[in-house]
Amino acid sequence: MRPMYQYGAADVRYGQRIQLGTSSPIDLSGSASYSIGFWLRPRAPAYDGYLVMSGMSYYIGLHGMQLTLSIPGMNTPQRSELELLPDQWQYVLLVFESTGANAGSYALSVNGTPLIEGSISRVTASSGLFTLGTTTDAQFCNVAFWSAALPEGERQPVWDVPQPGSTLAACYSFSDGSTGDVSGHNRGAATFLEGAQVVMLAPAMRLVNAAVQPSPRDALAVVANGAPFSVQAWFNAHAPSDFQAASRTVFACKDPNNGYGFTMGLEWNGTGFNLQLSLSSAGSGEGWGHNLQLAPGDWHHLAATYDGTTLSIYLDGVIDMNIPCTFPSLAAPVWLFGASPDASVAGGAAYDFQGHLQAAGLWSRALSASEVQQYMASDPSDAEGCVAYYAWNGAILANQVTGNPPVLLNTAMPSIVVTPPAASTPPPGVSNTLVTAVQPSYRNQPSARWAAEEVPYPAQSPISRDQVDSILAAYEPVLAAVPGAMKDRLRSLFRNNLYLGLARANGPSGMPVGTIAGKVVGSEYVFYHHTAQGAVECGRMELAVDTECIGWVISVAATSICLLLSVVGLGFSASKAVSALRPLISESTALLKSVGDAAKGTTDASTVIRVIKALYIGGTLGKVFGAMLTGSWYTIALNCAMLILMVAGLFTTGGAYLAVVLAQLALNLVTLIVLIAQKPSNCC
Template identity: 60%
Template sequence: MRPMYQYGAADVRYGQSIQLGGNCPLDLSGTASYAIGFWLRPRAPAYDGKLLESGSSWSLGLHGLKLTFCLPGMSPHQVSEIELRPDEWQYVLINFESTGTRAGNYTVYVDGTTLIEGSQSNITGSTSPFVLGTSCDAQFYNVAFWSTARSGDALKPVWDVPQPDPTLAACYSFSDGSSTDVSGHNLGQASLEHGAQVVMLAPSLRLVNGAVQPSPRDNLTMSADGGPFSVQAWFHLDAPSPFQSETHTLFACLDSVSNKGFTLGMQWDGTGYNVHTTGYVADGSWRGWGHTSQLPPGEWHHLAATYDGSALTLYLDGEVSLNIPGVVQPTLSQPVWLFGAQPKSNVAGGAAYDFQGHVQAAGLWSRALSASEVQQYMSRDPSDVDGCVAYYAWNGTVLGNQVTGYPALFQNTVTPSIVVTPPSASTPPPGSDTTTQQLAKADPPLPSAQMLFAEPVAFPDQKLLTQDQAQNVLASLEPLLATLPESTLERMRSLSRDNLYQGLARVGGPGGAPVGAFTGQVEGNHFVYYHHTARGKVEAGRMELSVNTECVGWIVSVAATGFSMLLAAFGVGFAGAKLISPIQKAVTESTVLLNTVKSVAESSVVDADSIIRIIKAFYTAGTLGKIFGAVLTGSWFTIAANCAMLLLQVAALWATGGAYVAIVMLQLVANFALFLYVLDHKPAGC
């Protein structure tokens, strides 16, 4: 069977080769322009080799992981300064623009950016067919030839088969597992020589003694609430070993305490795999059901189950495998959903990891699917369909629930991987038209940063960094760049700038964060994570902050009020100490008191004014601290009270004698009242 996400590619090892047609589709004499583009997935080599060649003097090759390019008459060949990435898909484009007879300019792009460029004259043409491989280890996809040079957006990587174009001279896609020319010009079948082959690649999730648990934030209740539901996925089981359980659970929804619930998977009988499920019937007893299928290991198959409230129907590869009436799904108090394992309260770790293989395109529904819908969603993304509550493609960089954006929890050895199968083991799903079916392919590769840019990237319109701040970031890289060879220094400097600007444009620009990105922000006393999906920003998780700003504000308010009260008392005490003798006779008359204070202050030989002003400065700092604490706690009453006392303190800065004492005593009384108020309004949890 053909899984939902799969595509073909030419696989060439050292000593193998693939000849593309019986003749050369392009004029390589230098008098005509042309372009050649293809996707390349190089393996880490241990030798120099050729990726694509025509005759003995036109070639694109590898020196380690650096690209090499050679035209007839060129000596020596050109070598890129930057290496390719091993075991990752990259788009290579050779662009030749003729400038006259037997002369022209050449550029070799990788992922839309320049790696090799130059000019050549006295070119001698080649009419030999193009050959992939002969001395390299790599995979190729969508090898296309154009009879004109590419420009503008045509320089950018395109994952799909090239659109029909009068200039498209030939294209060997390999995407459907065949080796024919799909350009419409019928250049001829590609010849697979010395063991070269076309293989089918299926990106998926590798489960070996591991499991996947949907995010608790998805709150998946189907199969746990007793109502209708559906589950489905593509799976690829390994051959069993004596150390594994005979049961291989694809889906499980069980109560974490009672172990009641529902499981669906395959069971090994010594010869092949058979469909197996467990659940409950009307009398409340736990039952298991199976259907002999005798599926051999190492193949892709599709398994689905639908429950309408009274009957459970199992589908294998889109066809009804087993219909079980009288099923009663119990309501689970503590449900746990797992892919690739069964929740087990009596097992160390809480789960029995019994699935050994690969899974992709797993979907969960809150309703029962019809037979036609089961077949339809074997080859179609259902994440935007009513009733689909979770969908995990597991075919690219996005590994979470594509309905909600919440990331799944990976347990033990769960990793993204690729299953390689021959085309003969990849038949289409039942009911599909093989002549018109569009093969579902994996997401195109998305490199995190480009290696070079054809055009300088302008500073973007965004709010994340100013241009001066961006320049400071780039300046911090200069010590590292200074260690590079002079030949690459300026290119790496521009590369750093362009990648920074492109990143700012994607993350901080008007378009927001790219699909698949995670961002976060502080909201109250939580730090909230957001996952950016095609449907927009969705919350992916939150973390409670250990610092309670309201509690911190209360502590600041108490400390600042106490400090201000202490300073006010000290200020009154200082003035009183200077006036004890003169004011003994006038303690009961405020007017006399103020006059005495004034005369003493004016006649004092001690620099009391300086000391008083220092005290007032400290006191003002305490009042400002109280305002800061009030702002943190959100108490507008204390903010207003402290602002009023701060105004009084400002007035005291110009006051002397009795006016000073009167103001400070007023502040002392007010601070004492405010201190009691703040203590009485302690925040909860502080």
């Protein structure tokens, strides 16, 4: 079966390659402009490896995790200062703008941030076929070629096949599992050599001796009071180990104090998985099962509906069992995905599931058979009676009905399941059109790995040691609500990322890379985006009363928005951030004051959250994102708005999800703190 969220990608290992078509779709002589863009997920460092190449001397490659660029005519290949993230999707775009015969300027960017820029003359033409891979270990999606330099407004990453147009010369998407050119020009199909292949990728929640608990704030007792309810999820169970019990809980709702409630899942009988259901109430306990011999490693959909007298169980959209029964009303119901609530064991849950879950949903009513099939392949969060829905197909982990994040128990974490296209058949009643995943997450800055060796405190830091200690101390209350097994790892990740950020904070223009800061130039306030190559102008604002203070506040707001977008997994343009925020802030005295007051606080770990919350409360973020985001995929904006809601809601409550968000922001947090420390004297 095919899970609800899945997409294809070209997969190459070291020594494998993919030939794109039978001729070059663009002119590489230097006398014509062109652009090359592709989504990349590098799995391991490659030293002087090739990602995309034409001939032997034209290539975009990797040195470790640093991008490299070679255009025939360069004295030496160029290398980026920042590293890519392994096992994360990132959008790589090369734009070459011809300035005459065999000459032009080039810009190689990742997720909208330029990493390698320059100009070149005496370009030597290359007419070789484009190939992917050869000496890298990576995955590719939506590899596109344009016969023009993309304008600034079209250089942002969009997780879709590019729109057909006069300049789109070729596009090898792979997202539907096919290998052909989908640009409309019908160029030759991609040829897979030495074992390269297309694979199907399904983002999901990885549960290995772990579980997910819906947020207590969602008050899901409404589906655990003996009344009708429905529950569903896609699952992919791992092959069992000799040290596991036979049962595998997919979902459960029980009172952990007395054990009343139900568990539903699988049972391993030595050769395959069978369905299993248990129901416990005062004075009785019953169990049911069905011998199915499901193989491990396959995707299946499991759903249960209860109408008050009968429990109906569906496997892959088809009714499997109808069980007359009566569900008890629970005094203290706890819902879990991947485990069974049990107060008698450490941690309060029996972790027995090994595998992945995706698209889990809960309803306060019984679904019909047709609705079970419908919501196998469509988002039910707006459906009548749906009280919780977790897609688990990207950076957004929250209940998409309420916006509340779940509690991740015992290091549950997002992951990706890889399967061959042949093992991916659509659910019943669904067309062969692939249901694709949401935009994958990526970040603009390198991140600390889980490592035995801690990152040392940097010798040169842009902020004082007292401020650093204050940031670390402010993170401890957030960790208080995190399960013990995760606490030390998140603390280590936060500290390592913060130290890495401090070590790399002093960019070539004296400001951290990624910061948006401005200064007065004549009668205007000019904003600069500080990149690895120096400061780049990204916006201007006419002088007004208290202009420096207004400019500083908009700099803080624009930087915080860009940093948040990098954590959410959306590309951004500094110029768009400034142009969208400038009129909103300069025209709103209340918003100006709230953002300014938040930014003037102490520089601790919650500074960025306070600024974001001030923007959210000011009613401005929706307008900002509406102005910044491009493309027709409205779910990007929806998911982004959800994260804002989560961050704002968790600001005062803490919890595991906020700990994860802060850990991801830690490396970038330094850019905001350094900017805040440069508050103008007239911002009292």
